[in-house]
Amino acid sequence: MIHTTDxxxxxxxxxxxxxARVCQAVAEWAMQTMADNQLTYELxxxxxxxxxxxxxxxxxARHHYTKAHTKQWSDIISNxxxxxxxxxxxxxxxxxxxxxxxxxxxxxxxxxxxSIMCYGGHGGFQAxxxxxxxxxxxxxxxxxxxxxxDIDEEMFDEHGQFKDIEAAFGCYTIxxxxxxxxxxxxxxSPSTTTQA
Ligand SMILES: Cc1cc2nc3c(=O)[nH]c(=O)nc-3n(C[C@H](O)[C@H](O)[C@H](O)COP(=O)(O)O)c2cc1C
Numbered sequence: 001m002i003h004t005t006d007x008x009x010x011x012x013x014x015x016x017x018x019x020a021r022v023c024q025a026v027a028e029w030a031m032q033t034m035a036d037n038q039l040t041y042e043l044x045x046x047x048x049x050x051x052x053x054x055x056x057x058x059x060x061a062r063h064h065y066t067k068a069h070t071k072q073w074s075d076i077i078s079n080x081x082x083x084x085x086x087x088x089x090x091x092x093x094x095x096x097x098x099x100x101x102x103x104x105x106x107x108x109x110x111x112x113x114x115s116i117m118c119y120g121g122h123g124g125f126q127a128x129x130x131x132x133x134x135x136x137x138x139x140x141x142x143x144x145x146x147x148x149x150d151i152d153e154e155m156f157d158e159h160g161q162f163k164d165i166e167a168a169f170g171c172y173t174i175x176x177x178x179x180x181x182x183x184x185x186x187x188x189s190p191s192t193t194t195q196a
Contacts, residue, residue, distance in 0.1 A: 008187035009040045009082040015087025015098035017047035020160055026119055026149065027086040029165045034084070035172055036180040038188060042080075046097050050072060050121065060106040070104055081187050082115075083140075089120030089127035093135070102134060107144055109138040111184050115179045116146040123148025145182045147175040152168040 012031055017024035024045065031041045032038050051069055058064040087098050102109065114135050118124035125148055135142055155168040162168055 006185065007038060007040050008081040009042065009079065010082045010084060010183055011044045011077070012041055012084045012086060013101070014043060014045045014047065015085055016095050016096045017050075020109060021088075022087060022119075022156075022160070022162060023086060024161055025165055026169075028118075029088055029169060030084065030117060030176060033169075033176040035175065036177075036179045036184065038184055039086075039180055044076065046101050049076070051097075051099065052103060053102055054098050054103050056104070060104060063107060073101070073104055074108055076150075077105055080112070081184055082113040084115045085110075085119055085131065085135075086117045087119075087127070087131075089118055089124035092126035092130070094118075094127050094131050100133065104139060106138065109135075113140060113141040113143050115143045115182070117149065117179075118146075119149035119151050121151065123150045124176060141186070143179070143182050143186070145175065145179040147172050147179065 009032075010141060012025050012027050014027045023030055024047075027043055031043060034041060042123070046178075056064075056066060065074060085098065087094055090096075097098065106167055116128050116131050118128045120127060127150060128146060132142055149169060149172060151168070157163050
């Protein structure tokens, strides 16, 4: 684990790229709720990054990248000290776009703390479990704080968007603040860590 006196940078990965997705709203709400003056949070939108399906000839663990999009993605991810994966549960698993983005790289994820923030029925617990295996396979540090965000149809309007995301997810404020507290304790030198 890296301990730094600088402000650690945490990437919040928007893990759904569906045209009518709610993921961006969830990730923006999460960023606002986790705000912490000792951490820098930034959104990483997989819809904008727009990676193709993994198209490198060699396996990512060897780091012989040949494509410009892989090198750019590697540069982006190398720049972060930790990650929050925000994604919906799809058929008890995670979205393919997120798995593909993870699979493109290897060393860039290794050893970095990750919080899994899945939303779905029953908090998307099946997809959370599935993702924990993937992040473990990438040798990331699976954090203890992985807020399961429970959704139901009542929360959405006729366009499938949140009627009021604060009302829907207000009960998760403390679990989300616990994510920031855990990032602080993992990434900041003890001398620079203060109580928020
Ligand atoms: C392909 C697909 C599979 C889904 N599977 C599940 C599921 O297994 N469990 C669940 O609770 N919701 C499931 N849903 C409902 C999603 O949680 C809900 O549509 C959510 O808004 C999707 O997130 P997004 O809009 O950010 O893509 C599924 C939705 C899609 C599109």
